[in-house]
Amino acid sequence: MDDLARKHQNMAKISAAILYGICVSIALNFFWEEGGVYASGITGFAQFIHTVTGRFMPFTLSTSLMIFLLNVPLFIIAWFKIGHHFTIYTFIAVVFSSIMVQIMPLTQLTTNPIICAIFGGVINGFGTGTALKNDISTGGLDIIGIVLRKKTGRSVGTINIIFNVILVFAAGFIFGWEHALYSILSIFVNGKVIDMVYTRQQKMQVMIITDNPKVVIQMIQDEMRRGITIVHDVEGAYNREEKTMLFTVISRFEMHDLEAVMKKADDHAFVSITEAVKIMGHFYEAKIK
Structure with missing residues (x-):
């Protein structure tokens, strides 16, 4: 009976990892990229690096590659500070999301930045919250948020918002404050949806x-x-x-x-x-x- 429950739990975690990969790729390639909106956390930082290298350097680092590379040191933190199984499933979620972001075609549903900010935040927040609800992470600030929540008691979504303000200000300073404000809206929506779905905290x-x-x-x-x-x-x-x-x-x-x-x-x-x-x-x- 315990083996059956464990298998069911493992399948739920893998399903949550796959769902997150689909959600983040849709949010990124259908809404954020088309609307000029930066995502939250490591995904947003990966977008930022992709834009900086594309504009100011002779080479361009893809968003999907940076999502994976930026998470590598955080896997180490999760392995020692949170748990081994948690880290393994987080690794699966990050790898799958990186692949999905790479293969999912850019699709222009709308270029309205407000719509892109809201729907991108809702879709990504749902995927992230579902992953956290199944005791896995989507990498990046989720790992930092869980570690800090143990020490501070602050919610994961709130910690996400605090960290992302710095990213948005950097993006606004370099690329324009209008889209930085849309990014703040998206990050706020994303954080609130995470808290709605991930109710454990x-x-x-x-x-x-x-x-x-x-x-x-x-x-x-x-x-x-x-x-x-x-x-x-x-x-x-x-x-x-x-x-x-x-x-x-x-x-x-x-x-x-x-x-x-x-x-x-x-x-x-x-x-x-x-x-x-x-x-x-x-x-x-x-x-x-």
Whole structure:
């Protein structure tokens, strides 16, 4: 059974890597290149190098080649700081995306830079978020973002935005501020879509009012590995019945698991879930391998 689950997980990761390669190649060759928009992260830096070498040097380094070469040192960081399996699947995602960017033909759907910025950001953000959701990375700032998130608690999408501001200002200074502003729009959209899809880093505070605290606590701890704070002798204002209040914090990714647990443990419990602005202290996150 474990072997079957592992094979299913591996296939999901490979599928996510392939999906990302398709998404980034469509975003780049259908929208960003045609609209004069720079992508986020290593892809944008690869575009920047391609443009600089093409304009100011006697040779041109292709975007697809630079996507791979710029990721090589980051593979080393991921191998030692994140995990071996994570790095292997990230390598697959980067190689496949480099190949897809090279072979995908440039297609002019529109030259409107705003449309190109928005749709390029949405498509690439979806591919990146799906990869991260399956515990793999698309390379580049994703790796840096994951490492820094462990230390700072900032979301991956937010870290992407911060890093990319520097790239956009460099591109704007050399090639023009109009397209730099469109690139900022695309990077912002890309980061927000990543956060919408990759929900594992988003924390939710859960309040549970229950008549069966022992069962609820046991099931949450067994199936979700979450710590719980217990408040005894809570009284309901309507029936004046004594109940128990439980507090815990989960990721948005775990909301479906919580719903399943509560249906089994206490289907009549009152559950309130709110977004946690900031978490201080220890919050368990499964280790990426």
